[in-house]
Amino acid sequence: MKYILIIGCFIYSMSVFAQYTAIPDPNFENYLEQNGMGDGVPNNGQVLTANINTVTELLVNSLNISDLTGIEDFV
Numbered sequence: 437m438k439y440i441l442i443i444g445c446f447i448y449s450m451s452v453f454a455q456y457t458a459i460p461d462p463n464f465e466n467y468l469e470q471n472g473m474g475d476g477v478p479n480n481g482q483v484l485t486a487n488i489n490t491v492t493e494l495l496v497n498s499l500n501i502s503d504l505t506g507i508e509d510f511v
Contacts, residue, residue: 456482456483456485457485458481458482458505459481459482459505459506460503460506461501461503461504462479462481463500464496464499464501464503465480465481465482468483468488469483472487473488483506489509489511491510492510492511494510
């Protein structure tokens with residue numbers, strides 16, 4: 437019984453904390469925030485992974501983005 441309780445607590449704790457993706461380029465994060473893919477907090481350098489992991493296409497030309505760090509969490 438103790439083992440089941442520990443496993444249950446572990447599974448619950450994994451689902452409680454949101455996973456974030458670092459987006460250090462402010463222009464890239466701004467684009468994501470404006471298009472509903474952010475975490476609702478502008479200029480904090482991160483977005484919710486759940487909001488971007490189903491995106492298959494981004495149109496980011498002419499947005500002056502110099503760092504695509506975080507793009508690996510997109511599909």
